[in-house]
Amino acid sequence: MADSDVQSWEYLERLQGTEFYRLYKNPTSALAIFRKRLSSLAKSLVMALLYLNAPLPVKDLDVWVKPGSRSEKEHALDLLQRYHITAVSSSKAYTLTENFSRSLRQALTGGGDTKSFGEIAHPPSNPSITVEDLDGFARNQWEGILGYMVGNSAIPLESTSTVVDPSPGVIELLKAGHLIELAGSSRLGYSPKITKDGFAFVLQDINTQVWSLLFLYVDHAEDFAMTKVAVLSFLFLISSLELGQAYTKSHLDADQLRILSDLSDFGIIYQSSSDSLDFYPTRLATTLTSDSNTSSSNNTNLSSALTTSSTSQAHGFIIIETNYRIYAYTSSPLQTSLLGLFTNLRSRHPNLITAKMTKSSVQRAVQMGITAEQIISYLTSHAHPQMRRHAIQAASAASDPAKAAQAASVIPATVLDQIHLWQIEKDRMTTTPGYLMKQFGTQAEYERYWQFADQIGVLVWRSDRKRMFFVNQIDSLRRFMKSSRESGAEG
Amino acid sequence: MNAVDGSQHYEQSSSEQNPSLLTIILDTNPVAWSLLSGTLSLSKAVASLLVFINAHLACNYTNKVAVVASHCHTAQWLYPTSAQQHLRNVRQAKRRLDDSGPIVNDQLSEPTKRVRINGPKDDSTNGIKLKFNIVQRKPIASSDKYRPFRVVEEELLDNLSKLLSTTGPTGISSNTSTMVAGALTLALSYINRQNSAFAESSGGATNTADSAPPNASSRAAETNDKNLLHSRILIISVSPSHDLAHQYIPIMNSIFACQRLSIPIDICQIPTPNAPSSSTVFLQQASDATKGVYIPLSNATSGGLLQYLMMAFLPTQSSRIHLVLPTRIDVDFRAACFCHRRVVDIGFVCSICLSIFCNPPENGDCLTCGTHLELGDYGGRPMVVPRQKKRKKPRSTLDQSRVSTPTPGPA
Numbered sequence: 001m002a003d004s005d006v007q008s009w010e011y012l013e014r015l016q017g018t019e020f021y022r023l024y025k026n027p028t029s030a031l032a033i034f035r036k037r038l039s040s041l042a043k044s045l046v047m048a049l050l051y052l053n054a055p056l057p058v059k060d061l062d063v064w065v066k067p068g069s070r071s072e073k074e075h076a077l078d079l080l081q082r083y084h085i086t087a088v089s090s091s092k093a094y095t096l097t098e099n100f101s102r103s104l105r106q107a108l109t110g111g112g113d114t115k116s117f118g119e120i121a122h123p124p125s126n127p128s129i130t131v132e133d134l135d136g137f138a139r140n141q142w143e144g145i146l147g148y149m150v151g152n153s154a155i156p157l158e159s160t161s162t163v164v165d166p167s168p169g170v171i172e173l174l175k176a177g178h179l180i181e182l183a184g185s186s187r188l189g190y191s192p193k194i195t196k197d198g199f200a201f202v203l204q205d206i207n208t209q210v211w212s213l214l215f216l217y218v219d220h221a222e223d224f225a226m227t228k229v230a231v232l233s234f235l236f237l238i239s240s241l242e243l244g245q246a247y248t249k250s251h252l253d254a255d256q257l258r259i260l261s262d263l264s265d266f267g268i269i270y271q272s273s274s275d276s277l278d279f280y281p282t283r284l285a286t287t288l289t290s291d292s293n294t295s296s297s298n299n300t301n302l303s304s305a306l307t308t309s310s311t312s313q314a315h316g317f318i319i320i321e322t323n324y325r326i327y328a329y330t331s332s333p334l335q336t337s338l339l340g341l342f343t344n345l346r347s348r349h350p351n352l353i354t355a356k357m358t359k360s361s362v363q364r365a366v367q368m369g370i371t372a373e374q375i376i377s378y379l380t381s382h383a384h385p386q387m388r389r390h391a392i393q394a395a396s397a398a399s400d401p402a403k404a405a406q407a408a409s410v411i412p413a414t415v416l417d418q419i420h421l422w423q424i425e426k427d428r429m430t431t432t433p434g435y436l437m438k439q440f441g442t443q444a445e446y447e448r449y450w451q452f453a454d455q456i457g458v459l460v461w462r463s464d465r466k467r468m469f470f471v472n473q474i475d476s477l478r479r480f481m482k483s484s485r486e487s488g489a490e491g
Numbered sequence: 492m493n494a495v496d497g498s499q500h501y502e503q504s505s506s507e508q509n510p511s512l513l514t515i516i517l518d519t520n521p522v523a524w525s526l527l528s529g530t531l532s533l534s535k536a537v538a539s540l541l542v543f544i545n546a547h548l549a550c551n552y553t554n555k556v557a558v559v560a561s562h563c564h565t566a567q568w569l570y571p572t573s574a575q576q577h578l579r580n581v582r583q584a585k586r587r588l589d590d591s592g593p594i595v596n597d598q599l600s601e602p603t604k605r606v607r608i609n610g611p612k613d614d615s616t617n618g619i620k621l622k623f624n625i626v627q628r629k630p631i632a633s634s635d636k637y638r639p640f641r642v643v644e645e646e647l648l649d650n651l652s653k654l655l656s657t658t659g660p661t662g663i664s665s666n667t668s669t670m671v672a673g674a675l676t677l678a679l680s681y682i683n684r685q686n687s688a689f690a691e692s693s694g695g696a697t698n699t700a701d702s703a704p705p706n707a708s709s710r711a712a713e714t715n716d717k718n719l720l721h722s723r724i725l726i727i728s729v730s731p732s733h734d735l736a737h738q739y740i741p742i743m744n745s746i747f748a749c750q751r752l753s754i755p756i757d758i759c760q761i762p763t764p765n766a767p768s769s770s771t772v773f774l775q776q777a778s779d780a781t782k783g784v785y786i787p788l789s790n791a792t793s794g795g796l797l798q799y800l801m802m803a804f805l806p807t808q809s810s811r812i813h814l815v816l817p818t819r820i821d822v823d824f825r826a827a828c829f830c831h832r833r834v835v836d837i838g839f840v841c842s843i844c845l846s847i848f849c850n851p852p853e854n855g856d857c858l859t860c861g862t863h864l865e866l867g868d869y870g871g872r873p874m875v876v877p878r879q880k881k882r883k884k885p886r887s888t889l890d891q892s893r894v895s896t897p898t899p900g901p902a
Contacts (some may be wrong), residue, residue, distance in 0.1 A: 019657075027637075028637075031549055031637065034549065035549060035550065035551065035552060039810075040550070040807055040809045040810040041806075041810045041813050041814075042548050043810070044805060044806040044810045044814065046805075047546050047550075047801050047802075047805050048801055048802040048805075050546075050800055050801060051797055051798050052798065052802075054828075063815065064814060064815055065813055065814060065815070066812075066813055066814065066815055069812070069813035069814075072813045073813065102547075106543050107545075107549065107637060108545040108546055108549065108640070109545070109639070110636035110637075110641070117636060117637055117638065119878055240638075242638045266646055289551075289552060373642075
């Protein structure tokens with residue numbers, strides 16, 4: 001994918017085993033990773049193992065999972081292994097790693113006095129702060145960051161005065177993550193220029209954006225003499241707090257206070273001043289470990305609270321017709337300039353923007369590094385409720401299941417296909433980083449391994465004649481090869 | 492360019508996990524729990540249940556939970572607190588404010604005593620503290636618990652202790668059974684409400700499921716699977732089965748409603764000692780008809796209960812597809828008669844309304860629909876009509892006729 005440079009959750013998988021070991025000492029971290037990163041089958045496995053006295057033998061697991069679901073099982077086990085949640089003992093049985101299981105149990109049952117879920121300040125120093133205030137603050141900060149990235153470079157707009165410029169620290173971070181480049185001199189002042197990664201970033205949904213920026217922050221934590229694990233566990237702690245509550249800073253150490261003031265720049269937490277005694281998490285913080293599912297009610301709350309500065313539309317505002325015309329009910333300069341990235345804007349009205357997607361506009365976007373997937377996911381997540389209703393009706397009216405599944409997509413199928421086709425015209429080559437497996441001893445060996453890779457969904461390409469294949473992930477395959485070699489040696 | 496095939500469409504796949512709503516029906520029948528007190532007390536069971544609820548909530552940010560108590564004379568919400576109960580609470584709180592201090596303490600300690608009837612010393616299991624009095628006095632408890640978990644716990648324990656404190660001896664003596672049917676109905680209506688609320692918030696698929704014709708609705712359900720709230724019901728049953736017979740019709744109606752809405756009913760049957768045949772007939776049918784999980788616990792201990800809950804009952808619908816579920820093969824399909832509520836093996840069925848009777852009704856009038864049924868000369872089991880034999884006899888012997896009519900079998 002083109003956005004592989006932007007930090008995402010895969011970032012976590014690059015941590016060392018010992019770092020996970022320390023991370024899982026915190027119940028909040030264990031809970032957050034469990035909730036956010038595991039597949040539903042993996043979650044079931046973890047929960048089944050959590051209160052089990054003895055390790056679960058590998059054979060028992062094979063019996064428990066249906067034979068037809070092998071790929072899901074391998075995927076789940078792979079995830080658990082990657083996040084260092086399970087360990088396979090010498091007697092071929094699964095156990096949870098000790099710190100993880102202890103922390104998760106503690107999260108479920110409570111108890112202890114580690115203040116691991118924050119301490120509520122009562123009475124709060126400033127009781128007049130409402131949830132609306134917090135939403136407004138978060139929106140201003142976040143739109144300020146996005147607007148800073150997009151607004152000045154892509155399309156000049158007579159922006160309203162509410163836009164807040166991000167703090168120097170945020171700008172530094174954006175630059176370090178290659179999301180923007182600064183042009184100009186110190187005398188004339190710097191003007192930001194958005195990069196390819198930056199375009200990918202601004203089109204993501206808000207939850208992904210927040211995490212991308214946070215992972216960037218974690219990645220650069222060592223520059224500020226903080227360990228990654230400390231920052232991560234504090235972030236997970238923040239994500240488990242409750243909206244609208246004031247939390248006291250009294251038990252936080254210097255590093256954590258420093259993180260707090262940085263998070264305040266992002267709009268993730270609110271504090272009236274850096275030396276106030278308590279802080280409020282905003283909606284950006286409390287939905288950190290929620291799903292990025294746009295249709296889930298919580299996230300619509302999030303996006304409605306954060307993206308609609310003046311429009312009354314709650315969920316989405318974009319209507320796309322099959323003739324590529326786009327009507328967007330918004331007056332936000334940020335959304336306007338985002339739309340302008342891949343469409344030709346036609347007209348602006350007080351609460352409506354009309355635009356048209358053309359071959360040249362999409363290809364211009366592709367040239368800038370925006371992928372078709374990103375455009376589609378942006379359009380889907382901001383689609384008008386009318387579009388969703390229409391899609392669902394079309395799905396239930398369709399005659400055969402295959403058509404119904406197709407009609408279920410919110411964006412008209414023609415538009416969906418055409419965006420892809422326009423992109424393919426420009427770049428016909430895709431690159432997949434991975435591993436080439438070759439020089440197998442026997443045909444049987446070759447077949448066993450590529451079939452396994454296919455089952456767990458990492459196989460990209462194979463050639464039976466040359467007896468080689470290509471995978472994009474090797475860890476689980478390597479384990480499989482090792483175990484099958486061992487069993488071969490035994491037998 | 493030729494490689495681009497117009498017939499191939501780009502599909503959007505989503506790996507998002509659906510939110511799921513777990514409705515738990517907890518059988519709080521005091522008679523049954525007092526029988527169980529030797530092995531598994533109510534407070535221990537509730538502690539295990541709370542860990543299970545937390546685990547369910549931990550699985551997904553949008554997961555929801557609801558708990559109904561199926562008590563001896565009523566079915567009541569434990570979580571979330573219903574509006575009526577809430578009003579009552581507010582009123583009581585006001586009254587308490589008017590009263591003097593010591594009386595408040597008396598009122599508070601009473602539920603604590605009652606709950607601990609079964610298990611005097613086990614107020615902490617797996618770290619969960621069942622301190623009812625503290626819960627009521629101090630709304631903001633320790634901060635070492637994820638807040639959504641704590642909210643559920645406090646409200647549930649609060650309502651449970653209130654329910655138990657309001658149960659007098661008269662209520663128990665009048666009825667030794669439990670109101671499963673009422674609880675099921677409450678659960679179903681709650682699920683329905685949550686479903687429509689969810690559909691509205693996720694972009695308005697409000698009426699499609701109802702308006703679509705029946706044969707299309709299943710397909711629509713498949714395709715719209717991504718957007719639906721997955722609901723399931725878990726019944727933790729302790730009461731012996733024969734008491735449920737008088738609720739046969741409402742229970743079966745709820746079961747069929749669940750079947751139609753594809754809501755699995757999971758049954759966790761905790762056996763009561765001194766009652767050997769305690770497997771509940773209708774609950775077996777419930778899990779069988781709705782493709783739920785049925786597990787009779789072999790030994791009732793709190794650790795065992797928790798492990799059963801975590802392993803068998805926690806997986807959501809989306810992961811159940813991949814798992815081999817513990818179900819019952821020999822399901823007890825017996826029904827209860829409509830006249831005396833007796834569980835019968837063989838009964839009489841009205842040919843008009845399909846009501847079941849253990850004996851032929853008086854005068855041959857169906858008790859449900861009033862149709863007069865021609866009973867004929869009722870004499871017992873149906874027999875082979877003798878006339879057919881008479882016709883065949885002149886042509887061939889008995890042995891030949893047997894040969895000439897082959898019986899279907901493994902040939």
